[in-house]
Amino acid sequence: MILVTGATGKVGREAVEQLVGLGHQVRALSRKPEEAHLPAGVEVVAGSPADPASLTVAFDGVDRALVVLSGDVAGEARNVAAAAAAAGAEHLVLLSSAGVLHPLPHGIADEHRAAEEAITASGVATTFLRPGPFHANTSWWIRTVRENSAVRCWIGNTPGAPVDEYDIASVAVVALTQDGHRGASYVVTGDEVLTSEEQARILGEVLGRELEFSVAPEDEVVEVFAGLTGDRAAAVTNVAALRSPEVPWGKPTTAVRDLTGRAPRPYRAWAADNAALFR
Numbered sequence: 139m140i141l142v143t144g145a146t147g148k149v150g151r152e153a154v155e156q157l158v159g160l161g162h163q164v165r166a167l168s169r170k171p172e173e174a175h176l177p178a179g180v181e182v183v184a185g186s187p188a189d190p191a192s193l194t195v196a197f198d199g200v201d202r203a204l205v206v207l208s209g210d211v212a213g214e215a216r217n218v219a220a221a222a223a224a225a226g227a228e229h230l231v232l233l234s235s236a237g238v239l240h241p242l243p244h245g246i247a248d249e250h251r252a253a254e255e256a257i258t259a260s261g262v263a264t265t266f267l268r269p270g271p272f273h274a275n276t277s278w279w280i281r282t283v284r285e286n287s288a289v290r291c292w293i294g295n296t297p298g299a300p301v302d303e304y305d306i307a308s309v310a311v312v313a314l315t316q317d318g319h320r321g322a323s324y325v326v327t328g329d330e331v332l333t334s335e336e337q338a339r340i341l342g343e344v345l346g347r348e349l350e351f352s353v354a355p356e357d358e359v360v361e362v363f364a365g366l367t368g369d370r371a372a373a374v375t376n377v378a379a380l381r382s383p384e385v386p387w388g389k390p391t392t393a394v395r396d397l398t399g400r401a402p403r404p405y406r407a408w409a410a411d412n413a414a415l416f417r
């Protein structure tokens with residue numbers, strides 16, 4: 139039995155569908171099973187990685203798990219590690235972040251490093267997936283594109299190699315179901331190096347209209363992040379790291395090709411699949 143946490147989200151849902159398609163028995167963890175709408179045959183357990191009691195139920199009889207965390211990533215990882223160890227699980231594939239390799243100290247890196255350490259301390263075999271920015275992050279632009287054909291970018295315009303959620307899920311599925319990935323860590327990126335402005339241009343081409351692009355000033359973004367999280371110091375370091383020319387997702391890696399045997403999906407494909415959201 140393979141458990142997927144965060145199973146209704148961007149990466150988890152893709153992973154569940156791919157695992158079911160390959161004939162694996164899948165259990166999914168969701169706070170709202172009645173709204174999960176996962177494929178037939180998937181056993182949905184109510185709960186979340188923030189709730190240790192639900193993890194005890196979810197891990198019963200599970201040998202492998204894709205661990206996707208939201209919210210207090212480090213605390214949730216400690217909960218997952220304890221439940222997986224107690225259940226005698228054999229392999230945990232953690233959706234971490236390329237941020238752990240960033241040379242600038244910042245909160246996102248710290249919480250994912252703490253999550254990796256907690257999962258390692260479980261004693262269960264691990265694989266760490268460290269993606270750069272997801273293609274779906276451009277969903278942040280939906281409202282302004284719809285209303286004004288405008289993109290106001292919060293994360294700056296540093297070149298990076300964004301990756302499709304489908305590809306991260308595919309890498310996770312290979313790591314979970316094929317030999318040779320226990321103990322490994324993969325930086326998972328797309329093939330193309332793009333700035334946010336170039337993504338906005340591609341999105342505009344797909345939508346058939348030009349989008350006006352601008353980068354929000356750093357102090358304005360810090361205020362927005364601080365307002366969302368209540369942690370101004372973390373907002374300052376996170377925004378600086380995301381805008382730094384030293385981002386560790388600046389160069390494409392071969393992880394998607396190496397594990398799946400195919401090329402990563404280009405951003406244009408994500409934009410075409412999701413164009414209706416922006417119209």
Ligand SMILES: NC(=O)c1ccc[n+]([C@@H]2O[C@H](COP(=O)([O-])OP(=O)(O)OC[C@H]3O[C@@H](n4cnc5c(N)ncnc54)[C@H](OP(=O)(O)O)[C@@H]3O)[C@@H](O)[C@H]2O)c1
Binds near residue numbers: 146169235270271
């Ligand atoms: N976006 C990026 O560029 C990026 C890059 C690198 C790493 N990551 C990491 O990827 C992970 C997120 O993956 P994802 O985008 O696939 O997940 P997601 O879609 O944001 O969320 C996955 C599921 O978690 C549950 N959830 C959402 N918010 C929650 C909260 N506050 N507390 C508890 N449960 C919550 C929801 O499931 P239910 O409602 O069904 O419970 C949701 O469907 C994070 O650890 C993030 O740091 C993201």
